[in-house]
Amino acid sequence: MNVLLQEAGPVAGLQRVTIGWHGEKGRLFATETRELVFIPTHAGTWIEFSSSVRPAEGTMKVDGDPQHAGFHFRAAGDVADKNAAETYYLRPDGKDNPKATRNWPTQKNHVNLPWNCMSFVTSGSRYTAEYIDSPTNPKESRYSERDYGRFGSYFVSLATPEKPLNVRYGLFVQSGETTVTEAARRAAAFVDPINSNLGGR
Numbered sequence: 001m002n003v004l005l006q007e008a009g010p011v012a013g014l015q016r017v018t019i020g021w022h023g024e025k026g027r028l029f030a031t032e033t034r035e036l037v038f039i040p041t042h043a044g045t046w047i048e049f050s051s052s053v054r055p056a057e058g059t060m061k062v063d064g065d066p067q068h069a070g071f072h073f074r075a076a077g078d079v080a081d082k083n084a085a086e087t088y089y090l091r092p093d094g095k096d097n098p099k100a101t102r103n104w105p106t107q108k109n110h111v112n113l114p115w116n117c118m119s120f121v122t123s124g125s126r127y128t129a130e131y132i133d134s135p136t137n138p139k140e141s142r143y144s145e146r147d148y149g150r151f152g153s154y155f156v157s158l159a160t161p162e163k164p165l166n167v168r169y170g171l172f173v174q175s176g177e178t179t180v181t182e183a184a185r186r187a188a189a190f191v192d193p194i195n196s197n198l199g200g201r
Helices: 077-082 180-191
Strands: 002-008 013-022 028-040 045-055 060-062 071-074 088-091 115-122 125-133 142-146 150-154 157-159 165-175
Touching: 045 060, 045 157, 071 165, 077 115, 115 142, 115 180, 125 150, 125 180, 157 165, 165 180
Parallel strands: none
Antiparallel strands: 002 013, 013 028, 028 045, 045 165, 060 157, 071 150, 088 115, 115 125, 125 165, 142 150
């Protein structure tokens, strides 16, 4: 990994790196440029993740499974160790019961969500993480949820040197709980920040 840029300040923190993907016999088969941006607001913290993966040659297929591929958020370890029973999910169709999860492919329609929220307890306090999938990311996006504090999505896609794989995701992590209305507004702000209020509430 090579760090291209790393900055921290009162408004935002940013890290940009390049990562070599190596296969058999150490052969480099792709290069990734990855960027993380952290933006504190009065209501929580935005985390923006973007990545561009360019194969060294030919066509590369990106695939996997819902639990181990794609982009995921994982809460602190004590969510799994002590507090899984207090985890619940808030989706565009509403708030679910504690410990209730949806997972592709068991739930075939658990795909292409514009956003998904996990509310969890860690260190004695409740937090909510909102996961936002950019509409420009490859589809279908297949979602995974676990009560122990991990959720996210993956997809199947192809990449070439001329057409690299580009993805962009947003996370908003806040104290307490949120609502469908608030989550939808934040997702809209992530997709179109110029015409939206990027603040938490």
